[in-house]
Amino acid sequence: MEKIREKITQAFEGTVMGENLKRLSQIYDETDEECGEFCRRYNVHCTEGCGTCCENFVPDITPVEAEFVAAYILLVKNDLTLINRIQAQGHTFCPLYDRENPHHCQVYPVRPLVCRLFGQCPSRMKDGSADFRRCRFEGGKNMPSYLHFDSPDVKTMDDYGIRVHEISSDVSNLDEAVARALGTVFLTSSYLGILGVHLDDDTPNPTPSPQAS
Ligand code: SF4
Ligand code: SF4
Incomplete structure (x- = not known):
């Protein structure tokens, strides 16, 4: 588990939130490892420094994903x-995206599942096969345009999404979900007496893009 995610889950140990964050962190670890393996095997890479996908959507996320982001903002960034910005709502692109920062995502170690999968993972087809299609923002230099897999293995x-939805099934827009989660995390932190605690993040900077793990 990435060190900073471990520190956050430990800070909430003994609470339902802490248990849910721990389960989610394990799913993130497995997702990163398996998608990383898929990308290495099939030569799928994002364009260096690219973050165009973050400029073109606001992800839908579950409450526990939002709690991880909110805990990171409150206990690590304290920004x-x-x-x-998040509480302002109505964003047309992800409010956690920073165009000026070469690594773009301001919550990289706790970014939601979809951000770990976009452009890096195939989709399930109706007949049970799996298709990978190149991200439409990538020019064709770093990814194959299309891969097809008959094997259900x-x-x-979907396989990753189902596991996250087993923890919490509600889904809402990232800015709404994180604004709500900031309140929940703030309250739980107050009860636990950890409000004002600063957790250091020593996660190495991501290369080459927000999604690539
Ligand atoms: S998936 Fe990768 S290549 Fe496509 S827009 Fe996102 S960062 Fe760029
Ligand atoms: S990778 Fe970060 S900046 Fe990009 S959409 Fe996800 S949370 Fe937002």
């Missing part, structure tokens, strides 16, 4: 500007 976005 009031970012909190205000190839993991798809």
